[in-house]
Amino acid sequence: MPALTVRRADAADRPAVERLWLMFSHDLSEFRGHLPNPDGSFRDGWLQLAFSDPDWAPYLLTADADAPVGFAFVRGLTGPVRGLNSFFVVRGARRSGLGLHAVRQIVALHPGRWQIAFQDANAPAARFWRTAAARLAGTAWTEELRPVPGRPELAPDSWISFTTA
Numbered sequence: 001m002p003a004l005t006v007r008r009a010d011a012a013d014r015p016a017v018e019r020l021w022l023m024f025s026h027d028l029s030e031f032r033g034h035l036p037n038p039d040g041s042f043r044d045g046w047l048q049l050a051f052s053d054p055d056w057a058p059y060l061l062t063a064d065a066d067a068p069v070g071f072a073f074v075r076g077l078t079g080p081v082r083g084l085n086s087f088f089v090v091r092g093a094r095r096s097g098l099g100l101h102a103v104r105q106i107v108a109l110h111p112g113r114w115q116i117a118f119q120d121a122n123a124p125a126a127r128f129w130r131t132a133a134a135r136l137a138g139t140a141w142t143e144e145l146r147p148v149p150g151r152p153e154l155a156p157d158s159w160i161s162f163t164t165a
Contacts, residue, residue: 004098006105009058009071014051016068022046024071032103036114043070046073046086055079057110061089061102069093072106081113094124101131111164115155117146129160 009017015091021044050058050073057077061070070089076082084106089099107114116133133141141162148154 003064004069004105005062005065006059006072006102007062009051009060011051013058013060016043017050017058017071018047019067020071020088020090021086023090024086027088049073049075050085056085056112059102059106061098063093063098069098070102072102074106074110077110081115082110084114084116087116100132100135104136107136107164113163114161116160116165118160119155120158121155126158129158133160133162136164 026045050056053075055075055077057074058133059072059074060068061072063069068090070093071086072084072088073086074082075085084103087099087103089102093099104155116129118129120126130143133143141160143158145156147156
């Protein structure tokens with residue numbers, strides 16, 4: 001596994017996170033049917049919130065000191081439940097253990113109750129999140145299906161919940 005650094009992203013990191021966001025959005029478009037905007041970008045409301053809302057925290061994942069390999073957006077910093085709103089690892093770094101290592105570090109920075117959503121149609125993500133929950137919480141995690149708010153035409157999301165000390 002490459003040497004991984006997980007750090008809170010700042011304004012200087014934003015251009016790299018924005019580029020990674022495009023890759024993330026492209027990957028998810030397969031499962032959500034989202035098409036790019038006329039300029040080739042995707043909706044970026046969560047990206048905007050991650051860098052502007054004090055209840056959110058953006059993280060940049062880098063490998064081997066400076067190669068950006070992913071990002072994570074944590075929300076709910078001031079509430080009783082945190083959410084890993086968006087999580088992305090570039091394809092060249094997947095299945096290396098790097099993603100699980102990153103999730104472990106991020107959850108350790110924000111102990112407490114967590115909820116993470118994913119789409120079952122995204123089989124690699126579904127396997128990853130179930131494995132991550134088991135590694136982080138043993139058998140003390142739950143999974144439930146919830147409708148996507150305002151999108152009745154979409155299959156429900158799967159939500160994993162667990163608590164860390």
